[in-house]
Amino acid sequence: MLARGARVMWRGIRDEPRLFVIAVVGSCLFGALVIGQAKVIGWLVEDLVVPATTGGEVAADVLVLGPSVLIAMGLGRVVAIFGRRLGAGFMQFALQARYRHAVTGRYLRLPVSWHQRHATGTLLSNANSDVEAAWFPVAPLPFAVGTVFMLVTAVIVLFAVDWALALVGLVVFPVLFVMNVVFSRRMAPRQAHAQHMRAEVAAIAHESFDGALVVKTMGREDLETRRFAQRAGELRDALISVGRLRGLFDPLMESLPFLGTLLALLVGAWRLDQGAIELEQLVQVTFLFTVLAFPVRAIGWVLGDLPRSVAGWDRVEHVLESTGQMPYGTQRLPGTGAAELSFRNVDFAYEPAQPVLHDVTFTLPAGRTVALVGPTGSGKSTIATLAARLLDPDQGQIALDGADVRGLTAASLAGTVALVPQIAFVFDDTVRGNVALDRPGVDDDRVAQALATAQADTFVARLPEHLDTQLGERGTSLSGGQRQRLTLARALAGQPRLLVLDDATSAVDPRVEARILASLRESAHTATILVVAYRRATIALADEVVYIESGRVVATGTHEQLLATVSGYADLVTAYEKAEEERERERVYDDADVSATAEQEGVAA
Numbered sequence: 001m002l003a004r005g006a007r008v009m010w011r012g013i014r015d016e017p018r019l020f021v022i023a024v025v026g027s028c029l030f031g032a033l034v035i036g037q038a039k040v041i042g043w044l045v046e047d048l049v050v051p052a053t054t055g056g057e058v059a060a061d062v063l064v065l066g067p068s069v070l071i072a073m074g075l076g077r078v079v080a081i082f083g084r085r086l087g088a089g090f091m092q093f094a095l096q097a098r099y100r101h102a103v104t105g106r107y108l109r110l111p112v113s114w115h116q117r118h119a120t121g122t123l124l125s126n127a128n129s130d131v132e133a134a135w136f137p138v139a140p141l142p143f144a145v146g147t148v149f150m151l152v153t154a155v156i157v158l159f160a161v162d163w164a165l166a167l168v169g170l171v172v173f174p175v176l177f178v179m180n181v182v183f184s185r186r187m188a189p190r191q192a193h194a195q196h197m198r199a200e201v202a203a204i205a206h207e208s209f210d211g212a213l214v215v216k217t218m219g220r221e222d223l224e225t226r227r228f229a230q231r232a233g234e235l236r237d238a239l240i241s242v243g244r245l246r247g248l249f250d251p252l253m254e255s256l257p258f259l260g261t262l263l264a265l266l267v268g269a270w271r272l273d274q275g276a277i278e279l280e281q282l283v284q285v286t287f288l289f290t291v292l293a294f295p296v297r298a299i300g301w302v303l304g305d306l307p308r309s310v311a312g313w314d315r316v317e318h319v320l321e322s323t324g325q326m327p328y329g330t331q332r333l334p335g336t337g338a339a340e341l342s343f344r345n346v347d348f349a350y351e352p353a354q355p356v357l358h359d360v361t362f363t364l365p366a367g368r369t370v371a372l373v374g375p376t377g378s379g380k381s382t383i384a385t386l387a388a389r390l391l392d393p394d395q396g397q398i399a400l401d402g403a404d405v406r407g408l409t410a411a412s413l414a415g416t417v418a419l420v421p422q423i424a425f426v427f428d429d430t431v432r433g434n435v436a437l438d439r440p441g442v443d444d445d446r447v448a449q450a451l452a453t454a455q456a457d458t459f460v461a462r463l464p465e466h467l468d469t470q471l472g473e474r475g476t477s478l479s480g481g482q483r484q485r486l487t488l489a490r491a492l493a494g495q496p497r498l499l500v501l502d503d504a505t506s507a508v509d510p511r512v513e514a515r516i517l518a519s520l521r522e523s524a525h526t527a528t529i530l531v532v533a534y535r536r537a538t539i540a541l542a543d544e545v546v547y548i549e550s551g552r553v554v555a556t557g558t559h560e561q562l563l564a565t566v567s568g569y570a571d572l573v574t575a576y577e578k579a580e581e582e583r584e585r586e587r588v589y590d591d592a593d594v595s596a597t598a599e600q601e602g603v604a605a
């Protein structure tokens with residue numbers, strides 16, 4: 001544990017050497033001043049206090065010099081403490097910021113498949129409490145380093161004064177050190193367990209809050225409360241076990257230096273009696289033992305916090321060393337306007353033993369609208385995700401205008417492809433902020449145009465502050481259909497050359513959806529559109545259909561051609577149609593303003 005903890009601390013020192021040096025210099029200066037002060041106090045007792053209280057004569061220079069030196073040393077200590085605290089504090093926060101940044105940066109670069117395997121609560125805990133835990137001992141570290149310097153100097157001073165008193169120091173200080181080591185050994189598993197439980201509790205809390213609707217509608221409040229209470233109870237027990245050990249060791253650590261002072265007094269009195277030392281030296285040594293009691297605790301703080309630091313660092317390192325990164329290429333995609341998308345012999349599996357796509361080959365000619373149709377679980381979303389390069393294929397190639405997407409720069413890819421998923425995510429920002437996303441060139445005109453194409457302009461016009469309306473966390477003030485249209489507008493505002501709609505309009509009324517598709521096709525900015533479709537009307541609007549079953553392309557052609565030739569396709573589309581009629585009868589669309597929009601625009605509602 002000590003070696004691993006030392007490696008974590010060494011990493012911190014390498015990352016912030018300047019701040020560490022400032023803090024350690026401050027701490028060593030403090031140590032030197034404390035030892036110097038012991039000498040001055042011994043001298044003042046001998047030359048000022050004793051003569052003054054026994055009626056002897058006090059030299060005038062002692063009267064002036066003594067207090068002046070003490071005041072100067074006191075001021076020096078203020079500067080030293082200031083330097084140590086500032087350096088250590090800045091170092092701790094700088095390291096926390098650096099690694100929070102590194103962890104979140106890594107999250108952004110890791111592929112979707114990695115995120116699907118890791119709970120959001122755990123990711124939050126990695127970026128927050130684990131990073132904090134890793135750098136917790138950095139705050140007392142310079143103090144501990146200064147204390148070691150102070151102890152070594154103190155032992156040298158003790159030897160210079162008297163061997164018997166030095167022996168007392170040589171017994172007391174190593175005993176303190178050994179106790180600290182025993183403490184940190186005992187503490188290690190407790191701290192690691194507590195850190196693990198913190199992440200578990202965060203993960204459960206996050207999941208329950210995220211699924212609040214399910215929890216409430218399914219009446220799972222008690223069950224969730226019990227699940228949370230059980231983990232929270234385990235965390236409490238883990239922390240109590242940490243506190244209990246601390247409670248046992250703390251008094252021991254506090255009292256040992258005072259026992260050392262007592263021992264030094266006894267031995268010192270005996271040596272004084274023998275005439276081996278002067279009164280001045282006895283005072284100096286006992287003062288040293290008294291003032292060393294507190295700084296020695298700094299070593300204990302560092303050693304006590306090391307196990308937690310190592311546990312936190314292990315979890316941070318797990319993220320930083322996670323592989324599966326999808327490095328971007330260096331190629332920029334030339335040209336403008338709609339881009340051609342092609343899949344060539346693409347194989348893909350989330351888990352090695354369970355292939356999802358087999359030899360998928362199809363081409364979306366530039367400017368065409370192609371519907372991707374297939375039974376549930378056939379791999380439609382996987383194809384959509386691959387097209388936006390959120391995943392890479394295991395075999396085969398995906399190309400935009402003939403260029404392998406793996407060779408494209410991040411900017412080129414983001415500027416060319418936009419994926420609109422079924423679950424619309426809205427930021428806690430204004431309508432304008434949500435659509436423009438601070439992208440260069442996306443001005444109000446572009447935002448208005450995108451909103452109009454996505455059929456979102458009417459409801460935005462009815463919002464109290466239009467484009468400036470704050471949408472609240474996750475856009476809860478909007479209906480599901482409105483959120484989906486806003487997300488579509490966000491994609492359109494970037495003027496993508498390939499638009500991938502993965503069931504992106506499922507909560508939108510079919511008539512509005514038809515208008516969206518029509519306006520997409522008529523829009524001045526042409527794009528190739530790949531739409532994962534579940535409605536006959538949507539499918540019929542596409543120029544072409546790619547029909548897949550069990551991860552294989554079964555047929556491609558127009559809707560009419562496939563209806564006539566592929567029985568599985570005809571069955572599926574008929575089933576969609578029936579489901580649609582059913583939904584139409586029950587009017588389940590989560591699209592609050594559809595009737596108003598329809599009426600306003602003269603469409604029969």
Ligand SMILES: Nc1ncnc2c1ncn2[C@@H]1O[C@H](COP(=O)(O)OP(=O)(O)OP(=O)(O)O)[C@@H](O)[C@H]1O
Nearest residue numbers: 116350351356374375376377378379380381382383
């Ligand atoms: N993250 C994942 N990890 C493991 N398997 C996955 C993952 N996502 C999807 N799958 C599996 O891959 C297969 C294809 O899933 P996909 O979501 O692409 O199908 P889909 O056609 O879009 O389905 P649906 O119409 O129900 O949305 C399914 O068997 C699914 O269980």
